[in-house]
Every structure is written in C-alpha cells, then in structure tokens.
Amino acid sequence: MTTERSGPVRGGRALLATVLAAVVLGLGAWWSIPGPDPAADAPPDPDSLAIARSQLEQGAAELAWETLAARLRPDAEAHWLISRAALQRLDRPTAEAALAEARSLGFVDDPMRTEPAPHVGSARCVSCHAEIGHDQRSSHHALTFADRSELGQLPLPDGPIADPEVPAVRHSFRREGDQILVETEVEGERFAMVLSHLMGSGHHGTTPVGIDPLGNVVELRLSYYAGGVGWDLTTGHAPRPGLPSEFLGRTLPAHEQESCLSCHTTRVEPADAPARLTVVEGGIGCERCHGPGGNHVAAVAAGFSEPAIARPRLASADQVIYLCGDCHRSSDTGPLEASSSPLLVRFQATTFVRSACYTRSPAPAAFDCVSCHNPHRDVETDPAHYETVCLSCHSGGRPADPPAESAGPIPSVARTLCPIEPTGGCVSCHMPPRESSMRNTTFTDHHIRVQRDLPPAGPGTPDRQADRADE
Numbered sequence: 001m002t003t004e005r006s007g008p009v010r011g012g013r014a015l016l017a018t019v020l021a022a023v024v025l026g027l028g029a030w031w032s033i034p035g036p037d038p039a040a041d042a043p044p045d046p047d048s049l050a051i052a053r054s055q056l057e058q059g060a061a062e063l064a065w066e067t068l069a070a071r072l073r074p075d076a077e078a079h080w081l082i083s084r085a086a087l088q089r090l091d092r093p094t095a096e097a098a099l100a101e102a103r104s105l106g107f108v109d110d111p112m113r114t115e116p117a118p119h120v121g122s123a124r125c126v127s128c129h130a131e132i133g134h135d136q137r138s139s140h141h142a143l144t145f146a147d148r149s150e151l152g153q154l155p156l157p158d159g160p161i162a163d164p165e166v167p168a169v170r171h172s173f174r175r176e177g178d179q180i181l182v183e184t185e186v187e188g189e190r191f192a193m194v195l196s197h198l199m200g201s202g203h204h205g206t207t208p209v210g211i212d213p214l215g216n217v218v219e220l221r222l223s224y225y226a227g228g229v230g231w232d233l234t235t236g237h238a239p240r241p242g243l244p245s246e247f248l249g250r251t252l253p254a255h256e257q258e259s260c261l262s263c264h265t266t267r268v269e270p271a272d273a274p275a276r277l278t279v280v281e282g283g284i285g286c287e288r289c290h291g292p293g294g295n296h297v298a299a300v301a302a303g304f305s306e307p308a309i310a311r312p313r314l315a316s317a318d319q320v321i322y323l324c325g326d327c328h329r330s331s332d333t334g335p336l337e338a339s340s341s342p343l344l345v346r347f348q349a350t351t352f353v354r355s356a357c358y359t360r361s362p363a364p365a366a367f368d369c370v371s372c373h374n375p376h377r378d379v380e381t382d383p384a385h386y387e388t389v390c391l392s393c394h395s396g397g398r399p400a401d402p403p404a405e406s407a408g409p410i411p412s413v414a415r416t417l418c419p420i421e422p423t424g425g426c427v428s429c430h431m432p433p434r435e436s437s438m439r440n441t442t443f444t445d446h447h448i449r450v451q452r453d454l455p456p457a458g459p460g461t462p463d464r465q466a467d468r469a470d471e
Helices: 012-024 028-032 046-057 061-069 076-088 092-104 122-126 130-137 148-153 254-262 286-290 294-302 317-328 348-352 383-391 426-430
Strands: 170-176 179-186 189-199 205-211 217-220 222-225 230-233 249-251 265-270 277-282 433-435 442-444
Touching: 046 061, 046 076, 061 076, 076 092, 076 294, 122 130, 122 286, 148 179, 148 189, 179 205, 189 217, 254 265, 254 277, 265 286, 317 348, 383 426
Parallel strands: none
Antiparallel strands: 170 179, 179 189, 189 205, 205 217, 205 222, 217 249, 222 230, 265 277, 433 442
16 A cells, blocks of 8 residues: 655754654653644555664664654554664663553554564574573474585485486486585486575475576475485476476576575575575574564663563464464465365464364463474474373363463363263374375374274274374
C-alpha cells in the first residue's frame, strides 16, 4: 500500500529540540508542537516509520531519532520506536517515558515482535546465556550449514563413483589445498565446480553446494546420507536430467538460494557477485528465532523495564507454530496431500495443526511444538518423554507433570483414554514413522490421530517406536 508523504518540515533542528523536551516530560506536549497543521483525518505517514525502523536496524539511533521527530502526527508505533532509539543511546529515562506513552496510545505488547535492532551474533548471546547457548550451539539446528573452512567434515569417496541413476556417468572428488573440486564426466564431456558450503546437519544427510566456472551457484547432484547409505541422488533432482551439465548439479537461482539459506543460516547479506549471498552467521542460531539482539544488549546494560527481544516462551501456540513453521511448513500453496504422504510428512508444522490435540486444546493449554520439544536441544529419542505429555491429558486421574523443557503445565483438557494401551505406547501408534519424499529418510507423522492404515500396536505387538526416526 502506498501512502502519500507529508511535506517537509522547516526548522528541523529546532523541532528536534522541542521534541526532545517533550519526550523527557512525558511526550504529551508533542501534539502541541507549532508547525504545519495536517488535516485532522490525515493518516500517519508510514514511510517515516519504515525509514526509522531501518535506521534502528543499522544501529543509527541518532538518524532514527531525527526521522521520528519530523513526524507531524506521532502515533503509538512512533513512540515505541522513539523508545528504541533512546534505548540504543542508553537513555533509559527517555526510553521508559516513550514506551509508557506508546502504551497509553494503545500500543500492544507482543512477545514475538521483531525488534528494530542490529544483530549481535550468537557468540554474544552465549556470553550471558551460557547453558542454553551451549546446548543450542551443539544441536542439529546449529549445524545445518558448514562454510568452506568446515568442508573437511565431508566424507569423500576414495575414487570415482557411478551416478546412482545413470551408472555410465562418473563423479570424482579431490582435495586441492583447502578446496574440494567435483568433476562429472558425461559421454566424454567434463563438468566441474568448487564446493563452497554444505547444507544439512548430517543427521539425515548433507548436500554440497559449489560454484561452477561461470560463477553459477550449483547444488550438487549427489548428497551424502546418514545411516550407512553414503552418496546418493540429491532430493529434488531428476533421475535423468535434460542437459548433460545437470549431471553435475542444478543451478540455483537467487530466490532458491535465499529460500535454502533462510532455513540453514541465521543471517545472510547480498554479495557483490550476481545471484549470490554472503552468509554472516551459518546454522540456526539465537537470532533466527529471537530476532536481532542489539536492543536486548542495550536494555540489559541500561536496566530497561523490558528485555527488548522476541520471547517465544511467552508466545501463543499459534505464534510458536508459525515460528517453527518458517522452516517446518510446506511451501506448496496448492491442495495439500494427506498427512502421511511422503511429500508432506517432513513438514511437521503443516500436519501438526490438523491434530485434534491441537484444534481442541483451549488457548491456555498452549499445546504446540515446545510442549514436546526443547528448541535449544536435539529431539528426545526416549518414547517416555513424549508419553508423559500425552498422559498429562489422556489419563484417568490427576494429569502427570509435563517434561521440564515444555513451555508450562498442560491443563487436563481431555479424559479420553486409549482403549488399546491406556498407559503407554502413544507415539508408536499415533505418531509412527513414515517414508519421506526426501531420499533414504523417514520422519515422524505429526498429525496425531488414530492411524487407520496401520495395524494396531497393542499389548504383545512389536512397538513401532523402535523403528522411529527422529524429526
């Protein structure tokens, strides 16, 4: 939506001094600042808010302050942004006064609001949040990207290997100094690239990405899969490509690079080279879920009344699922497959919301991803961990205490008992592992339900949980 800008305000410096005084006195005087009188029904100018937000994201608090001071009709959001500009200047009294004024004008606190702040990096977060930071930085989330300096972790074959779909095509890997070169031979033609980074934590697999001689970013046709599988076709690649060069890999356009990196890194920036991005922080780190931490660091230093950072711990169930769904939700906007479909089972946030456990739980129950999963650690592999959550509702007596890592107590919203096995085996029956469209990989079906296409697993039946693959 385009909104007409207000005209320029003369005497900006004098106006800024007036605004400063008004802010310190409680900001009520802002409305009586002399100057051009806009029409009473003129909407607030959103452009200056966007400009000020961008300036704050760059840590340019002084520029943001001047941008906001030039607004003719300050509203709740403008006052909130003034509080952030003052916070970055470590001016606590002004920041507190501006925040109070924003709230008086109807500004609603949202624990998931992204702060207009510079990034500080996960290492800065760990300096204060040591225990959580240590857990998170050793988790699969944090290991979803490896740059050129970490390519040594990739197991290379001893010699050329046959293409998994067209054996006459051969792929060769070799190290040259700190580089890894990949060469593919197709009917006498050779295609090559230099690896630049790896995608994937290695828990399921790792996909190499590189640069070809023309400067294109190429996703290698082969990925290295866990579980003893080794090198096999990368998911999404055609068994028989249309062009010989595509036996080396698939060129990634800019929008696909951005899509991939958004779920394998914390922060990227545009690079000088066309269709390429610079990874500032690889892997899923603190600021991927909590947002930029610059204002939080300033708030702690100034003793500000709020932490000034997104807090998923206080978010609603819908907000948590939306956050996790940034990466764990299908991007397909067309008709969705059945929950057990290999195309959909890997997208947990898409299928989880179909569960009656989610749709019938009242808001205070906050039944969401973190009810079972600690986002700072790898998923638990002991079925008893999950069954404790199930039995906190589906039991005949007092609800059991949920796991310590969950967001909070889960109210007893149901007394439905399982007629097959009322005291255990919940996950193996209602959330079994399913084959995925991702090669050589199974995922847990997160649509919690009676799985009518599978044989019942009651007492005396082998527990399907034994074959369960971790998410």
